[in-house]
Amino acid sequence: MRTKDEEKIPRIYHAAIKIINSDGFEGCSMSKIALEANVSPATIYLYFENKEDMIKKLFIHVKERMGHSYFKDNMDISVSKGTFRSIWLNHYQYIMENIDEYVFIENFSNSPQISHIEKQYTIDFCPVSESLYDRSKKAKLIQNLDNDIIYSLFFAPLSYLVKKSKANKTTVSTNELMQIFEASWRAISL
Amino acid sequence: MRTKDEEKIPRIYHAAIKIINSDGFEGCSMSKIALEANVSPATIYLYFENKEDMIKKLFIHVKERMGHSYFKDNMDISVSKGTFRSIWLNHYQYIMENIDEYVFIENFSNSPQISHIEKQYTIDFCPVSESLYDRSKKAKLIQNLDNDIIYSLFFAPLSYLVKKSKANKTTVSTNELMQIFEASWRAISL
């Protein structure tokens, strides 16, 4: 018998994101995805229970990828402004390179369907970050604020600006990027 | 007696928002909207070209409402931290009270359909703010940054946190709110 081709799942994921971001969530049909992924519509149902299941798993998958994006292997995560700058820039790079995934996550996070996905998959949760925030607060490097607040102050402006520049097809200069970082850092640092 | 025509458009808008936020964008069909608005599906087509046109006009309509939310009538818009605090809190109040509209706008802003809507309707444009930012920069009250950057640093964290708290059905305490404001202010102030 034919062996199951697990490589199909990434292909399906990739196709789904591509369709969602070009045609919108509305225009994203199973047949379009199948066509783009070069499989039969029926094949998708070998790997996923139904459309909702597929989207949910795609969401979780992409979420995990994003979670890893803040930190690179062997990265120094000492309690210092430099570390914060690194993760901030890593995140910037991730958004730039994966804007489709990123927009998908953001929109999907706000949709009613997401409500019953487990807590640990909500948009920004990341164990390494959490620990870094906690240690930095203890070391008086950053303000003693709730982690969610820290996260929002530090990353939300960046996220907003990248999306906007992508939408307008403009670019963020290195100079501006550093201005934004410094301002974000001012918001959370002590 | 026939109901007056112009009255129908708000009814349709209101119905659309209601359906979108209860059933999601997916579940929002013209007939559902018609039912909710108490008109015939065919009637909607007297006022709008098609569904896309209707959604687009709804978007613009809601956008304008939001644009006005930053400022209240007869409000003092002197160049001062207090003014910034007021518009920040006004915006907070608007999001809280109109979370459905707000989420609709945010999601829709990232959708491909909206891309060709004119600049003046993008999410954050607001003539009064623009002028306030410019005057504040000149007065050395805030950093000399691009207005978009100012806007993102000042409002994006707030927006993020309110959406998150709504999604998790938690609330933001007054204390936290002031912490967020102070941090956001640190980011942009000189």
Place this chain on the structure above:
Amino acid sequence: MRTKDEEKIPRIYHAAIKIINSDGFEGCSMSKIALEANVSPATIYLYFENKEDMIKKLFIHVKERMGHSYFKDNMDISVSKGTFRSIWLNHYQYIMENIDEYVFIENFSNSPQISHIEKQYTIDFCPVSESLYDRSKKAKLIQNLDNDIIYSLFFAPLSYLVKKSKANKTTVSTNELMQIFEASWRAISL
């Protein structure tokens, strides 16, 4: 606005029976019915909730027609062999002329889907017959047997033979018909 065309329902019923009897229950799809009835598939859903609902209502409709077939208007229903012969021949005529309906009813009656249709619609119930049977038993015209048994002895052979002759494309001669009637009558008469 366009007025609802109730004449569409008979057309749909007729088409459904035709398809079922030519292509079998399996081959009976909503689109085929729509095509045959000269309406859009969507139109069927204006008159019926879904396929099951349509089939169920068709069943009940046809059942009622058949129930009326035993008796003709102004028919003499005195307690006599002649009356029994008349209803027996009426039923024969009905089956001959409506073999499709009849086969549909029989097959559907044996299907698991039918189980939850109300008792009064089961295959042979007919108030006029019931009363005739009771009076005839009291008058010692026929055997004192349960009405179901009377019904089966009197009609089941006829039904079987007509179906068989239709299937084999043969015909039942008048002579044979009277033989069958006399034999059926022997079974139930006293």
Place this chain on the structure above:
Amino acid sequence: MRTKDEEKIPRIYHAAIKIINSDGFEGCSMSKIALEANVSPATIYLYFENKEDMIKKLFIHVKERMGHSYFKDNMDISVSKGTFRSIWLNHYQYIMENIDEYVFIENFSNSPQISHIEKQYTIDFCPVSESLYDRSKKAKLIQNLDNDIIYSLFFAPLSYLVKKSKANKTTVSTNELMQIFEASWRAISL
């Protein structure tokens, strides 16, 4: 060790009947049958050309089983009322014990797919019966009627009543059973 091949066909037949009678003809898919029979869907196609072929062969198979049911080994088939009573009761027993098979046969006999199956497989053909009928007519034990008519008068009421009682989940008492037999016998006897 591979299971022996011929063993698979009965397993498939058995599974098919089981599925048909629990889920209806509609719900009977090849994969369900395969699952129930503990084989792969593809395996069924080693033994049958396609679904229709399989159903047709199943029909013939079950038909033959039923044909044998009228007579038991070493049974006396003298020309007598007793013999008729025995085969009548054998048939009753068969229907009771194999109601699923029986209903399947009856419904399928009326289906368009079956029409071109050879004469010898139609519902009631049975060489032993045929000869019994012929001899009994010659001996003036029963009426000189066509064998099909004899068959219908003698068995159709029984069949009808058993199916009905099964559908209604009621039972036929021994007393009623004998009443039905006597009446059926009256219909055909001289």
Place this chain on the structure above:
DNA sequence: TATGAATGAGCCTTCATTCAT
């Protein structure tokens, strides 16, 4: 031989939109 993977065709149903009053 036997299998699980894979598929295109087709099913039921809904939707945005138009028709006819």
Place this chain on the structure above:
DNA sequence: AATGAATGAAGGCTCATTCAT
């Protein structure tokens, strides 16, 4: 202007069947 009836196209999904091992 306003409507409910009507519809073709498309959506999600399943199925009988074939493929490749």
